[in-house]
Structures are given as structure tokens and as C-alpha cells.
Amino acid sequence: MNQNIKFVLSHKEGINLIKSDNSVFKSKFVFDSRPKKYLNKKNLLFQHFYGTEILFQKPLIDKNKVTLMDFQKFNNGIHFLYILPFSSRKALFETTYFSKEPLNDSIYKLDIKKYLKKKFPNQKYKSKFIEKGIIPMFYTNQKSPNKNIINIGTSGNWVRASTGYSFQNSFINSKEITDKLLKKKKLKIETNKKIKFLDKVFCYYIANYSFDSKNFFKSFFFKNEFKDIVSFLTGEIKFFKMVLIILTLPKKKLLFSMFKLIKNNQINDK
Ligand SMILES: Cc1cc2nc3c(=O)[nH]c(=O)nc-3n(C[C@H](O)[C@H](O)[C@H](O)COP(=O)(O)OP(=O)(O)OC[C@H]3O[C@@H](n4cnc5c(N)ncnc54)[C@H](O)[C@@H]3O)c2cc1C
Known part of the structure; x- marks a missing residue:
């Protein structure tokens, strides 16, 4: 319908109103994916990234090798680069930060330029497609006006705070919503x-011990089996396996982070 939704509110007899720029819609159920405003909140962590598809003049890339987290020096959080090859000439170079303040595009572009200069000195290339994003690394407690107005996507906490991934939750939750609609059950996810x-x-650990995060990821990726890492990241892991993975990580700092969160009552959503 290509309309900009201004607001959604409860109307009489279980009917909700959706007001756009130029129309008003009525519906019993509303699935609201409008992003909420977080950027004015202090001390919250974001994953922010900028990637460029680079096409080299010569075949310089090992197309069977990905570079996943090439850590860079950064004092206010974590900074790393990815290289995801498509062919021997073409790859996505992406600069990613976990930090409290998103940066200006010019900084991300400079990161990639410097990285290319370091890894592929004196080589000619063209920048093609770009992608960028800012993803919250926290959960929120977004209240909706009634139980039939359902926050979905980022607003519905479908994005994993630790990874920024949401597609898997989107598949699972969409199926759950459809099943519940068909069975006329309450639409609670x-x-x-x-x-x-x-x-x-x-996320507390990353925000407070970013200087140690390289060790964290090294332990995570090199001390565990690949299939367990994938299960852990997708949240489909058995409790016992999960404990084994946690034991390979910097336990003291993670325990301290956990106690701090509980002590500061930050374990509940914001
Ligand atoms: C470059 C990039 C790569 C990513 N790669 C992955 C990945 O590989 N795997 C993964 O799991 N996640 C990935 N993510 C994250 C994933 O895309 C997001 O977590 C997900 O899209 C969030 O879903 P959402 O519904 O909250 O927001 P969106 O996907 O942005 O959807 C919100 C929709 O609501 C519409 N909308 C917003 N406000 C209004 C309004 N007022 N009126 C009308 N319409 C409105 C928007 O136009 C949009 O269509 C990536 C993100 C980016 C930016």
C-alpha cells in the first residue's frame, strides 16, 4: 500500500485504528514493525556496520577463505572487519563495531579504504554495492496499547542482542503467530x-570488557566444535552443551557481568 503509518491505537469493541498519511484503516489485529527510537538513550550498545562490494582488477582473493572477525584497535568498544569473497576478484568488505555511538559514514569508508591498502597494497579496485545498518544490542519492553496490537521484528525483540540476527526468530515467530491465529489462541510470542x-x-561483558573481547571470541570459535557454535548462535542448543561452551569462555568476567546486571536490576528489559 506504500503508506507511512503515523500511529496505531485501540478503538471501540476490539477494533484498532491505523492512521497513515492519507487514510485510516480498521483491523482487529495489527502487526507493528515500526522502529522505536533508541538513539537518544545513553549507555546502550549497538552493532553498526558498513560494507562495500569490492571488485579488483586482478584475481587477488582466495575465494575459499572468509575472514570473519579481523579485530582492529578501538578504545570505545569492539571493531573488526569481514571479508566475504564471491569470486577471486569480488568480495564484500565490511567494517563492524559494537559500541554505544554509531559513526559517520566517512569513518566506515575510511576503515575499508585503509584495510584494502594494508591487505592489498597498490591494487586497483572499484567499489560497487554498499550495505549498512545499526542494530540494537539490547532488549526493550515495548508496551502495545492492547493484546491484539503485536510488536514484531526489532520492536518485538525478535533480533538477538548478541548477534544482530533476526531471520531465524522471524521464521519461528511468524509460524507461531499463524498457528495461533488459525486456532484462535492468544497471540503472545x-x-x-x-x-x-x-x-x-x-552484551554487558562487551560493553565493559571490550579490551578482552578478542580472547572471548578466540575461545568461543577455537575451543568449541563448529556444530555446537552454530547451535549456540541459533539458540537451539541443549543445556548441557551450552554449559560446556560457557566453560570455555572467560568465566570470571562473565560471572562478574552477570552479578552486576542482577545487582543493577538490568536483567529486566529496558
Ligand atoms: C545490511 C544488513 C544485513 C543483514 N543481514 C542479516 C542476516 O544475514 N541475518 C539476519 O538474521 N539478520 C540480518 N540483518 C538484520 C535484519 O535485517 C533485521 O534484524 C530485520 O530486518 C529487522 O526486522 P524489522 O521488521 O524490525 O525491520 P525491517 O526489516 O527494517 O522492517 C521494518 C518495515 O517496516 C516499515 N516501516 C517502518 N516504519 C514505518 C511506518 N511509519 N509506516 C509504514 N511502514 C513502516 C519499513 O519500511 C520496513 O519495511 C541485516 C541487517 C542489515 C541492515
Whole structure:
């Protein structure tokens, strides 16, 4: 319909009103994916990134090798670069930060330029397609006016705070919503409390011990089996396996982060 939604509110007899720039719609159910405003909130962590598809003049890239987290010096959080090859000449170069303040595009562009100069000195290339994003690394407690107005996507806490991934939750939650609609059940999406808890501890750790994060990721990726890492990241891991993975990580700092969160009552959503 290509309309800009201004607001959504409860109307009489279980009917909701959706007001756009030039129309008013009525519906029993509303699925609201409008982003909420977080950027004025202090001390919250964001994953922000900028990637450029680079096409080299010569075949310089090992197309069978990805560079996942090439850590860079950064004092206010974490900064790393990815290289995701498509062919021997073409790859996506992406600069990613976990920090409290998103940066100006010119800084991300400079990161990629410098990185290319370091890794592929004196080589000619063209910049093609770009992608960028800012993803919250925290969960929120977004209240909706009634139970039939359902926040979905980022507003519905479908994005994993630790990874920024939401597609998997989107598939699972969309199926759950459809099933419940068909069975005329209450449209409440159950969140995985265990995963949310771990994500919060991880994000607290990143925000407070970013200097140590390289060790964290090294332990995570090199001391565990690939299939367990994938299960852990997708949240489909058995409790016992999860404990084994946690034992490979910097336990003291993670425990301290957990106690701090509980002490500051930050374990509940903002
Ligand atoms: C470059 C990039 C790569 C990513 N890669 C992955 C990945 O590989 N895997 C993964 O799991 N996640 C990935 N993500 C994250 C994922 O895309 C987001 O988490 C997800 O799209 C969030 O869903 P959402 O519904 O909250 O927001 P969106 O996908 O942005 O959808 C919100 C929709 O609401 C519409 N809208 C907003 N406000 C209004 C309004 N007022 N009126 C009308 N319409 C409105 C928007 O136009 C938009 O269509 C990536 C993100 C980016 C930016």
C-alpha cells in the first residue's frame, strides 16, 4: 500500500485504528514493525556496520577463505572487519563495531579504504554495492496499547542482542503467530528466556570488557566444535552443551557481568 503509518491505537469493541498519511484503516489485529527510537538513550550498545562490494582488477582473493572477525584497535568498544569473497576478484568488505555511538559514514569508508591498502597494497579496485545498518544490542519492553496490537521484528525483540540476527526468530515467530491465529489462541510470542539472559550477560561483558573481547571470541570459535557454535548462535542448543561452551569462555568476567546486571536490576528489559 506504500503508506507511512503515523500511529496505531485501540478503538471501540476490539477494533484498532491505523492512521497513515492519507487514510485510516480498521483491523482487529495489527502487526507493528515500526522502529522505536533508541538513539537518544545513553549507555546502550549497538552493532553498526558498513560494507562495500569490492571488485579488483586482478584475481587477488582466495575465494575459499572468509575472514570473519579481523579485530582492529578501538578504545570505545569492539571493531573488526569481514571479508566475504564471491569470486577471486569480488568480495564484500565490511567494517563492524559494537559500541554505544554509531559513526559517520566517512569513518566506515575510511576503515575499508585503509584495510584494502594494508591487505592489498597498490591494487586497483572499484567499489560497487554498499550495505549498512545499526542494530540494537539490547532488549526493550515495548508496551502495545492492547493484546491484539503485536510488536514484531526489532520492536518485538525478535533480533538477538548478541548477534544482530533476526531471520531465524522471524521464521519461528511468524509460524507461531499463524498457528495461533488459525486456532484462535492468544497471540503472545514466548521468548527464550535462557537465550535472552545469556545475551544480556554477553552484551554487558562487551560493553565493559571490550579490551578482552578478542580472547572471548578466540575461545568461543577455537575451543568449541563448529556444530555446537552454530547451535549456540541459533539458540537451539541443549543445556548441557551450552554449559560446556560457557566453560570455555572467560568465566570470571562473565560471572562478574552477570552479578552486576542482577545487582543493577538490568536483567529486566529496558
Ligand atoms: C545490511 C544488513 C544485513 C543483514 N543481514 C542479516 C542476516 O544475514 N541475518 C539476519 O538474521 N539478520 C540480518 N540483518 C538484520 C535484519 O535485517 C533485521 O534484524 C530485520 O530486518 C529487522 O526486522 P524489522 O521488521 O524490525 O525491520 P525491517 O526489516 O527494517 O522492517 C521494518 C518495515 O517496516 C516499515 N516501516 C517502518 N516504519 C514505518 C511506518 N511509519 N509506516 C509504514 N511502514 C513502516 C519499513 O519500511 C520496513 O519495511 C541485516 C541487517 C542489515 C541492515
